[in-house]
Amino acid sequence: MTRIKPVHVLLFDAGSDQEGIHSLELNGRTVVLLFEDPDDAERYAGLLEAQDFPIPSVEALDQEEMELFCSQAGYEARFVPAGFLPRSEEDRLLIAPPERNMDVTGWKEQVAASDPAGEERSTTTDPELEAFRRSLEGLL
Secondary structure, three states: OOOOEEEEEEEOOOOOOOOOEEEEEEEOOOEEEEEEOOHHHHHHHHHHHHHOOOOOOOEEEEEHHHHHHHHEEEEEEEEEOOOOOOHHHHHOOOOOOOEEOOOOOOHOOOOOOOOOOOOEEEOOOOOHHHHHHHHHHHHO
């Protein structure tokens, strides 16, 4: 018997018609994080909440199904193993959301209209984070 390997993803309005999945834009790719450890997913959700995002729920889903969903949607599924330690600036985004995010105001209406557009907004003025943001922008 094949054992289902769960991963943990961040969903907004889980189970509703307006359900959305948290993703990142990395170098022109839309990346969905698949956390092995539910505590890592919960921590990431808390960091999003601290940036005034709607509060996502952490949902355990089958890894293969999520990878298939991402592939069909044109997204990149990025597995984040338990105990993950970043080795690059991009890797850091797998354990903490970026300082600048797409504007989530009206995201439900955007989902309903299938409009992925949004405006970026700054959520903090911490000098260290600002330097990190500039270095990431330099990569683009």
